[in-house]
Amino acid sequence: MNKESDSKEMHRLFLAKADGTITNEEHARLSLMLHGSASVRSSWFAFQDAEAALLAWAQRETLASHAAPVSSSGAPPALTRGGILKFFGALAAGIAIGLVAWGVWAGLPVRFLQGESSAGANVESTTPSVAVLSRGLNMKWNQTTGVPAVNAPLSPGLLHLESGVAEIEFFQGARLCIEGPAEIELVSAGEAFCRSGRFRAHVPPQARGFRLRTPTGDIVDLGTDFGLDLNQSSPEVHVFKGEVELHQPKVQMQTLIGGVAAALNQPGAARTLAANAANFAFSDLDAGVNASQRLSFEKWQATSAEGNQSADLRLRLDFQDGPGTRSLRNTALHGQDIAPASIVGCSWTEGRWPSKHALQFKSLSDRVRLRVPGEYRQFTAACWVQLHGLNIRQGSICMSEGVDQGYVHWQVLHDGSLCLGIGHGVKPNQPVWEDFISPVVFTPERFGQWVHLAIVYDSAACEVRHYVDGKRISRHTIKLPVVLTPGLLELGNWNSPPKPEYRQQPVRNFIGCMDEFSIFTRAMTDVEVRALAQ
Amino acid sequence: MPNSAENSAASEQFITLLNATHGRLLGFLRTLLGNNADAEDVLQRTSLAIWRKFSEFDQGRDFFAWASSFAFYEAKNFQRITARSRLHFDEVLMERLAEERVADLDNQDARFAAMDQCIEELDVPGRELVREFYINNTDVASLAEKLGRAPQTLYNRLNTLRRLLGECVKRRLGHDSLT
Numbered sequence: 237m238n239k240e241s242d243s244k245e246m247h248r249l250f251l252a253k254a255d256g257t258i259t260n261e262e263h264a265r266l267s268l269m270l271h272g273s274a275s276v277r278s279s280w281f282a283f284q285d286a287e288a289a290l291l292a293w294a295q296r297e298t299l300a301s302h303a304a305p306v307s308s309s310g311a312p313p314a315l316t317r318g319g320i321l322k323f324f325g326a327l328a329a330g331i332a333i334g335l336v337a338w339g340v341w342a343g344l345p346v347r348f349l350q351g352e353s354s355a356g357a358n359v360e361s362t363t364p365s366v367a368v369l370s371r372g373l374n375m376k377w378n379q380t381t382g383v384p385a386v387n388a389p390l391s392p393g394l395l396h397l398e399s400g401v402a403e404i405e406f407f408q409g410a411r412l413c414i415e416g417p418a419e420i421e422l423v424s425a426g427e428a429f430c431r432s433g434r435f436r437a438h439v440p441p442q443a444r445g446f447r448l449r450t451p452t453g454d455i456v457d458l459g460t461d462f463g464l465d466l467n468q469s470s471p472e473v474h475v476f477k478g479e480v481e482l483h484q485p486k487v488q489m490q491t492l493i494g495g496v497a498a499a500l501n502q503p504g505a506a507r508t509l510a511a512n513a514a515n516f517a518f519s520d521l522d523a524g525v526n527a528s529q530r531l532s533f534e535k536w537q538a539t540s541a542e543g544n545q546s547a548d549l550r551l552r553l554d555f556q557d558g559p560g561t562r563s564l565r566n567t568a569l570h571g572q573d574i575a576p577a578s579i580v581g582c583s584w585t586e587g588r589w590p591s592k593h594a595l596q597f598k599s600l601s602d603r604v605r606l607r608v609p610g611e612y613r614q615f616t617a618a619c620w621v622q623l624h625g626l627n628i629r630q631g632s633i634c635m636s637e638g639v640d641q642g643y644v645h646w647q648v649l650h651d652g653s654l655c656l657g658i659g660h661g662v663k664p665n666q667p668v669w670e671d672f673i674s675p676v677v678f679t680p681e682r683f684g685q686w687v688h689l690a691i692v693y694d695s696a697a698c699e700v701r702h703y704v705d706g707k708r709i710s711r712h713t714i715k716l717p718v719v720l721t722p723g724l725l726e727l728g729n730w731n732s733p734p735k736p737e738y739r740q741q742p743v744r745n746f747i748g749c750m751d752e753f754s755i756f757t758r759a760m761t762d763v764e765v766r767a768l769a770q
Numbered sequence: 771m772p773n774s775a776e777n778s779a780a781s782e783q784f785i786t787l788l789n790a791t792h793g794r795l796l797g798f799l800r801t802l803l804g805n806n807a808d809a810e811d812v813l814q815r816t817s818l819a820i821w822r823k824f825s826e827f828d829q830g831r832d833f834f835a836w837a838s839s840f841a842f843y844e845a846k847n848f849q850r851i852t853a854r855s856r857l858h859f860d861e862v863l864m865e866r867l868a869e870e871r872v873a874d875l876d877n878q879d880a881r882f883a884a885m886d887q888c889i890e891e892l893d894v895p896g897r898e899l900v901r902e903f904y905i906n907n908t909d910v911a912s913l914a915e916k917l918g919r920a921p922q923t924l925y926n927r928l929n930t931l932r933r934l935l936g937e938c939v940k941r942r943l944g945h946d947s948l949t
Contacts, residue, residue, distance in 0.1 A: 247933050253804040255910075256856075263857040271863055274870070281874045282881060284800040286936045288793075289885035291806060294904035297897075651890055653883065673942065675883045699876075712880045 246276060250283045363680060365389030366425040367406045373524045374400035376416065389681045394421045397433070401518050409443030410457070412436070413519035418466075423449075435464040436519035439478075452500040453484035460494070463516035471500040474511040526590075533589040545569050551608055551755040553577060553727075558593045559584040564604060568754075577606035582728070587751030588620065588686050594751035595728075600743050603729030608755060612720040616756040617646060618690040618703075618768050619727075623678050623748040626650055632744045633689065634753070635730040639667035642721035645730075646691055648746070652678035654702055656691045660718060672712040674702035686751075688769035693720060694759035701762075706769030708762050727753060784824050787833045788817060794875050798838055801871045802845045802864055807907070808856075812848045816841045835872075842868050881939055888938035896931055903928055 249266040252258035258266065269276045367390045377383040378396035390404065397416035404412045407425035414420060418433020429449040439446045439457040446457045448464060452471055455464065460478025465471060473482065474497040482490040482498060492498055497509035540554055549568040557564050563576040579595065581602035587594035595604065617634060629650045636643035636659070643659035653676045660668040677687075690703040695717040702710045724731075728746035760768070788795075795816065799809035820827075820840050827836055842864075849858045859867065889897060902913055910928070914921040 244933070247936065248929070251929050251932065254806075256805060258857060260857065267859055267863055270859070270867070277867060277870055278874065280867075281801055281871055282877070282940065283936060284804075285797060285878050285881040286885055286932070286939055287806065288797060288800060289882045289939075290889070290900060290932070290935065291904045292882070293886065293889055294901040297901050298905050649887075651887055653887060671942075672880070673883050673887065675886055710879050710883055712883075713876045 246279060247283070250280060254283075254287055363389065364391040365407070365681060366392055366422055367404050370403050370405045370411075371521060371525055372400060372402040373521055373528055375402050376400055385685055387685045390422055392422050392424065394419065401521060401524075403519075403521060406443070406446065408446065409440050410446040411438045412448075413516075413521070415518040430464060430466055432466050434467055434516065434518070436516040437462055437464070450500060453482055456481040456483065463511075463513070463519075465515065470502075472497055472509065473500060474509075474513070474516065476511055476513055529589040530591070533591045536589075536592070540567070546756075548756045548758050549754065550574070550610070550757050551606075551753070553604075553606075553753045555587065555593050555595060555751045555753075564606075566606075574606065574608060577604050577727070579604055580729075585749060587749070592751055594622075594749045596749045597728040597746045600729075600745045602745060604727040605724070606727075607724050608722045610721070610757075611642070612693075612722070612757055613695050613717075614757065614759040615644070615693040615720050616690060616758065616760040616765070617644075617754070618688065618756075618765070619750055619753040620686055620688055621746075621748055621750050622686050623648065623683055623746075625683060625747045626652055626678060627747070628743055628745070630655070630742075630744050631746045632726060632728055632730045633746060634725055634727050635744070636722050637724040637726065637731045639669070639732070640721075642718050644693075644720055644722045644725075645669075647744070648678060649673070652676045652682075654689065654691075656693070656700055656702070658693070658718060658720070660716060670715060672700040672702070672710075672714075674710045677704050677709065683748075690760070690765045690768065692759045692765070696759065703762075703765045703769070706766035708765070722755070780824065784821060788820075788837070791834045791837060794834055794878065795837060795841055797875055797878050798868070798871055799841055799845055801867050802842070802859065803848070804859075808848065808852075812841065812844050815848070816844045819844060838868075838872065877943070880943055884939040884942040885935065888935050888942065891938065892931065892935075899924075899928060900931055900935075 246269060249258065249262055249269070252262055253266055270280060369384045369386055369388050369390060371386055376398045378398055381394050381396040384390055384395070395402075395414075397414055397418045397420075399416040401416070402414045404414065404422075406412065406428075410426065412428070413436045415434040418435070419431040420433065420435070421429040421431065423429055426443065426445060427447045427449070431451065435448065437446065437448065437457065438461050439459055441459045444457065444459045448455045448457075450464065450466060450471060455462070455473055458479045458481065460480060461476040462478075462480050463474040463476065465474070473480065473492065475492045475494055477494045479494070480492050482492055482500075484490075484500070490498065495511050497511045499509070540552070543549060544552060544567050546568075547570055550571045551566055551574055552568045552571075553564040554567050555564060562579045564579065565576050566572070566574045568574075581599055582595045582597055582604065585594050585596045586592065595602075597603070619633065621633065626648065627650075631648045633646045633648060633654075635645045635647065639659050639662060641659050641661035645655070645657035645659075647655045647657070649655050654674040656672045658670050658672075660670060662668065677689075688703075688705050690706075692701040692703070693714075694701065695714065698714045698717060700712045700714060701708055727750065730742065730744040732742060754768075792813075796806075796809055796813055799812050799816075800806060803809050803812060816837065820837050823840070827833070846861070846864065849856075849864075852858075889900070892900070902916075903910070906913055910925045911921050914924045917924065
């Protein structure tokens, strides 16, 4: 038999063993093969991991296609891991910790939570989202029901705001301000169920019919502003402008007009009150949001000034050079030999806060070029980015020019995963490359949000780690550690080697914004990366 | 009876540790037992066993190393009980697989990540077939009936896809350079 048919036969036996269809004779043969060859055992391990990955994928895919709303009980989805969940159910009954991680395979959580990604596949992308968290002030969310990020799309399900104020814009156009403590269940792009808390809704004409349900009746808005207070012993609806319909069980629908309020616990009662706008002043978020953004920016400035002194920091582009300049200064104290980075194309825009500057990468010419001299056994790179789309095979975050040994290629792949590639030289005409690919990070739901990304090349632990928002999402064993020599780098783009046969440049431009980029000369720990992302 | 607060803290710590090693323990057991259902079954027995012995766990030790020794013992126990109904690897092979698998588990995350991308390379009917197969606990006969296809044809098609996916993972991790 030749090598290929040997390998097919081996795989056939693996499948028969896994599916329980193996015969006695086949089992004896498989055992003999496993006994006799380390390479067959290694293939057996890889085969079992492939089976586990497919099972986990199938479960996630099925959950996503059912568009399961966020579970209000915090219990894991029923489709997963029956046996062990029963055990945990019994054990955890009296313990106040969520088992949220059980619904998804460890290390691959983002994709399910963010919905379906089908970039690169021949089906149209879909999203279960119905609203967006547009802004907020001092928001503290219940950890069990989930902590949405500002600008994050929201899917149907329960939101539990413990304190602070959150503003949600429904896709049909209604805007709802929520004062914590409050519990609200998003139902659709034009409907929500309010369990507790205080709410103020602004419903423009195009969102007419917006429905807020409560335990004591439903409010249907006919284009107006109104407040809903469920905190009092007698819940009330206050209409400030326009008209709402109040639907309550067993009584006739009531129409309330501007200036009027009604108590909800006395269905049908004629008693109406004067609307009190002062009680809903929490919805005036502008001043508070501005002050909070200023504070965050000042905090960032102070932390950056301190961080710049660090002996491990080789490069920090803080992008505060601002509109009008065409270069970015390295603010790291120990990187003063690095010349300012030059901006090619790119336009200046607003970063994470109004006073923070950022560069926008849109066209295929946009890039930032710089040279980072030196050799690095350990390496951490971190940046704040806002991705706007995934329409090319590979988009550069930061890439060394060329493909030589020690070169660093950090990219977003077309399916939304991240890839750190390390060059191992060119032999004889083919670049040798080691790629470390993360699980899918960017789904359409994450476009437009500021995200902190970091990669760690840890040659001491012989591993590469990917981080998103300070959380480690994957680790990969380094097969062959090399000394990194980033050299000439481009942020947001890539120049392949300037050789005659490379007259056509691959298109690798990043589509989005960046407002900070750093390189450290050692492998940061999980705790340190988490601190960077704060 | 132990103090309830202490007990609750220990439970919480236990769940955190088990949660963090669940994927690796299951991956460890799969290679000894050969299929997911048995591995899950044994992992449940293992979880109970290590919970009972958790007070003896030395906090300075690696939890996976400690837990996997219980898992190995439980796997052997399971094989003894089910010896009549199933075909099993012999003890020498089990020991060898267990020993080598511990180091091999470092590759697990990368394989999962690669598979996540490889599956996206299949066409929609291929992906749907794979999804149905794993969701229905690999019951090909009912799947074939549902799709109105001959079971053997369906099984062959599935196994070709599983082999191609395995090769794709291997290629991605070893040779498929993205530069």
